Amino acid sequence: MPDLPTALPEAWSALYEAAAVFHSTLVSAKVLESIVEHALRAFSADGAAVYRLDTDGKSLVCVATLGFCSSTTAPLDDIHRAVLSGEFARIEGSSSLACAPLSADNFIGMLCVCPHTCVQQSAEWHLRELAEQAASALSHALHYEALLKSDQQRTEFVHVVTHELRSPVVGAQSLLRVLLQGLIGELTPQQHDILNRLSRRMDSLLSLINDLLALAAARTRADQPLERLDLAAVARESADVFVYDAKEKAVALDIQGDDQLMPVRATHEGLRRILDNLVGNAVKYTPNGGNVTVHITRREDQAIIQVTDSGIGIPREALERIGETFFRASNAQSSGIMGTGLGLATVKALVDGFDGSLEITSEIGKGSTFTVCLPINGSEPLPSP
Amino acid sequence: MAYKILIIDDDPDIALASRLILESAGYQVVEARSSVEGLAAVKSEKPNLIILDVMMESATAGFQTALALRSPEEDSEYKDYRTIPIVMLTAVHETMPYRFAPDENYLPVDVFLDKPVDAGKLLPAVEKLLTEQHA
Numbered sequence: 305m306p307d308l309p310t311a312l313p314e315a316w317s318a319l320y321e322a323a324a325v326f327h328s329t330l331v332s333a334k335v336l337e338s339i340v341e342h343a344l345r346a347f348s349a350d351g352a353a354v355y356r357l358d359t360d361g362k363s364l365v366c367v368a369t370l371g372f373c374s375s376t377t378a379p380l381d382d383i384h385r386a387v388l389s390g391e392f393a394r395i396e397g398s399s400s401l402a403c404a405p406l407s408a409d410n411f412i413g414m415l416c417v418c419p420h421t422c423v424q425q426s427a428e429w430h431l432r433e434l435a436e437q438a439a440s441a442l443s444h445a446l447h448y449e450a451l452l453k454s455d456q457q458r459t460e461f462v463h464v465v466t467h468e469l470r471s472p473v474v475g476a477q478s479l480l481r482v483l484l485q486g487l488i489g490e491l492t493p494q495q496h497d498i499l500n501r502l503s504r505r506m507d508s509l510l511s512l513i514n515d516l517l518a519l520a521a522a523r524t525r526a527d528q529p530l531e532r533l534d535l536a537a538v539a540r541e542s543a544d545v546f547v548y549d550a551k552e553k554a555v556a557l558d559i560q561g562d563d564q565l566m567p568v569r570a571t572h573e574g575l576r577r578i579l580d581n582l583v584g585n586a587v588k589y590t591p592n593g594g595n596v597t598v599h600i601t602r603r604e605d606q607a608i609i610q611v612t613d614s615g616i617g618i619p620r621e622a623l624e625r626i627g628e629t630f631f632r633a634s635n636a637q638s639s640g641i642m643g644t645g646l647g648l649a650t651v652k653a654l655v656d657g658f659d660g661s662l663e664i665t666s667e668i669g670k671g672s673t674f675t676v677c678l679p680i681n682g683s684e685p686l687p688s689p
Numbered sequence: 690m691a692y693k694i695l696i697i698d699d700d701p702d703i704a705l706a707s708r709l710i711l712e713s714a715g716y717q718v719v720e721a722r723s724s725v726e727g728l729a730a731v732k733s734e735k736p737n738l739i740i741l742d743v744m745m746e747s748a749t750a751g752f753q754t755a756l757a758l759r760s761p762e763e764d765s766e767y768k769d770y771r772t773i774p775i776v777m778l779t780a781v782h783e784t785m786p787y788r789f790a791p792d793e794n795y796l797p798v799d800v801f802l803d804k805p806v807d808a809g810k811l812l813p814a815v816e817k818l819l820t821e822q823h824a
Binding site for chain 1: 702703709713804
C-alpha cells in the first residue's frame, strides 16, 4: 500500500482540479492533451506520455506526449505487462521513469512521467490517482465519440435509403401518371381502372417510405443543429399548405393567435413536420363542412400551439397508444382514410427532441385537440431572413 | 418555333415521364444523363429551360450544376447561360439536413418540384418561367 502524501490537502486539491480539467471536454484528443500537460506540471517532470495497448495486444502506442516519447510504438516487455495488469512501476536509470496503469473498459494503457528527481513514494499515490481520473475522462470521451460515429453512420444510412427506396417508386409513379393522364393516348375504362389502382398502391408505398424515413430522421438528429425559429411563422407556413385540401372538403381552416414572436429552438424541417402532421391529420379526419383551428399562444415561458378539429375523434382506449409506431385507432382504420400510423410517432419523437410536450384530448364524433408546448427561447428578435 | 427544354436526370424513367409530359405540350426535348453531360449539352443545345435532378453522380450534383450555370464570375464559361430558367426536380429537398448553397437564403434554381413528376405541376411551372423569361 503506497504511503499517502504528506501534503494531503494540496494533493487532493490538485487531483480535484485535474479531474475537472480532464472531464471538461468529450474530445479524446483534448483529454489526452490535458492529461500529459497536467502530469508534466504536477510532477515538475521533464516529460509525460500516455501509451495505449495496441489492438493486437502486443505493443504499446504513444498516443500523447510532452517532453519525451522514446518511440511511437514499443513491443510489450515485462515491466509494461506489470503496469497494464495494475501495478505501479518505478524505473531508476539514467533518467527515472514512473508509470501508472490507465484502465477503462475501452482504453488499456499507461500514464508515464519522467521526473527530475527520483520518484518518491508519495508520488506513486498521486500518479495512480491521476491515472484513474484520466482513464475515466478518456473512457467517457471515447464512448461519446463512438456514439457520435454510430449516429453519423445511421444518418448517412437514412440518406442513402431515402434515395434508393424512393427512386424506383417515384420513377414508376411518374410513368403511371403519364399514362393515366392520357398524354400518350386514350385508355379503355378497364385499363384506366387498373392503372389507377396501381397508382394508388404506389401512393401508399410512397407515403409509407416517406413516413418511415421521417420517423428515422426524427430519431437521428446528430447532424442537424437547432436554430431559433418563430413557431407562429412556421405554423402559418404549414397551414398555407393545407388551405387547398381544406377548401376541397369545405373545411374552415383558421389560424388564431396574437402576432407576438414565439422563438423556439428546433430544426425548421422538424417543426414543419410536427405542424404538417397535426394540421394535415386534422383536415384529413374532419368530415366535409367541419372546422380546423390552429391556435398559437404564449403561456409564461412556453410557446403553445393547439390544433383543434371537429373530426371523427379518438376512442378513449386508443388515446394512450397514440404515438406508438404503426398504431392507428380503430375508427381511423375503418374510416377508409389512408394512413400509416407513423405520423404521430414522428411528431412525438420530434417534440421530445425539442424538449417539448404533446397532449391530446378528444371526444368521439366531436373532435380532437392536439397541444404542443415548446420552451420559448429568449426574447430578442430573430435574425431577419 | 417550339421552346427547347433540356432534361438533366440520371433516372431514365423520370426523364421519359418528363419528356412525354413536355412533348405532349409541344415542347422540344433533349436529355442528358449526368451533370457533366448536362453542362456540355447546355453549351451545345442552348436550351430555353433546364429541368434538373439533384442526386446524380453525387448527392448534390444537381446543385453543383446549377451553381456552375449561375456563377456570377465574370469569366464563367457559362456566363451566356446564367439566365436560363432552372426547374429542380427532387425527392430529397425536405429531408436533406445540410445546405447546398453558399448562403442559406440563396438557391440557384427558380422552382423546386417534388417527384413523382406530374403534368399538372410541371407544365404550369415551365409555362410560367418561359413566359416570364420571354416577356
